Amino acid sequence: MRRTVFTRLGGAFLGLFVLTVVTFLMVRLLPGSVEDAMLGTENVTPEARQAFRDRFGLDDPIVVQYVQWISNLVQGDLGNSIRSRQPVTQELTAKLGPSLTLSLVSVMISFCAAITLGTIAALKRDGVVDRLSTLGSIIGSSVPDFVIGLLLIVFVASRFDQFPSFGYEPLSSGLYEWARHLFLPVVAMSASLVGIMTRLMRTSILSTLEEDHVRTAIGKGLSRRRVIALHVIRPSLIPVITTAGLLFVAVIGGVVVIEFVFSIPGLGRLILESIKARDYPLIQGATLLIGVLAIIASILVDFIHRALDPRIR
Numbered sequence: 001m002r003r004t005v006f007t008r009l010g011g012a013f014l015g016l017f018v019l020t021v022v023t024f025l026m027v028r029l030l031p032g033s034v035e036d037a038m039l040g041t042e043n044v045t046p047e048a049r050q051a052f053r054d055r056f057g058l059d060d061p062i063v064v065q066y067v068q069w070i071s072n073l074v075q076g077d078l079g080n081s082i083r084s085r086q087p088v089t090q091e092l093t094a095k096l097g098p099s100l101t102l103s104l105v106s107v108m109i110s111f112c113a114a115i116t117l118g119t120i121a122a123l124k125r126d127g128v129v130d131r132l133s134t135l136g137s138i139i140g141s142s143v144p145d146f147v148i149g150l151l152l153i154v155f156v157a158s159r160f161d162q163f164p165s166f167g168y169e170p171l172s173s174g175l176y177e178w179a180r181h182l183f184l185p186v187v188a189m190s191a192s193l194v195g196i197m198t199r200l201m202r203t204s205i206l207s208t209l210e211e212d213h214v215r216t217a218i219g220k221g222l223s224r225r226r227v228i229a230l231h232v233i234r235p236s237l238i239p240v241i242t243t244a245g246l247l248f249v250a251v252i253g254g255v256v257v258i259e260f261v262f263s264i265p266g267l268g269r270l271i272l273e274s275i276k277a278r279d280y281p282l283i284q285g286a287t288l289l290i291g292v293l294a295i296i297a298s299i300l301v302d303f304i305h306r307a308l309d310p311r312i313r
Helices: 002-027 034-039 046-055 062-074 088-123 128-142 145-157 175-208 212-219 224-253 256-261 267-277 280-308
Strands: none
Touching: 002 062, 002 280, 088 128, 088 175, 088 224, 088 256, 088 267, 088 280, 128 175, 145 175, 145 256, 175 224, 175 256, 212 224, 224 280, 256 267, 267 280
């Protein structure tokens, strides 16, 4: 167990190092320059441009810039945003809450719904529930999130005042306000997630039902309900949990579209605005944050696997 923990932590630090290098280099390959994005291209003197570059060390060799950034990063300093002059940590902290909440709630609700629908569809194979869930999964996976979001705004938010079409309220504002502002964005994001995980859960259960240990349990006289509860669902959850962890990372990285549709002040919008402004410190900090969340999700999925499957232990 201890060896596994150290191995995973070593892999996590190596992944973070590679991520910092790739992020640092990629943001500097963006077309255009920081001074053009921030100062404009008209009525700006060469002296003003040079002063701007000197202030943020943009003329230093790229190796020097990277070493300086890493040195500050180790001390917990991500630098200051070029656009707002505010600390990057402060900017990310302010915007992370809505994005993280939206992503977590969407994945958790989708996971629970997919387990229920996928289990019923597999046990009632070729039945009405199976056909309807398969059709719904295909439709949910095929229609983009923003299209579902726009349809919800037109047909739900415009008719029912209980479901706002824009904005975000933190949980501190009250459970009701938090839930009703989050309802439509979560539905829009969950449609495709439920479709993906439902089909995976159905396939996993059907595959597990053919395993030798399940046949042995049935041969010993255990009831079908007990076999399914103890010997089928638990191992069938493993690929679904893996997919849920990967989807969480994908969702938090791609939540920008839903945040624009529902005017949610989250991390996705912040990253897009930073890219437009060539705000290197903020882009680097946000990308690194998403990478850290991805690594944490991966480690958690590994330990959940070990808890569910004795063969891995």
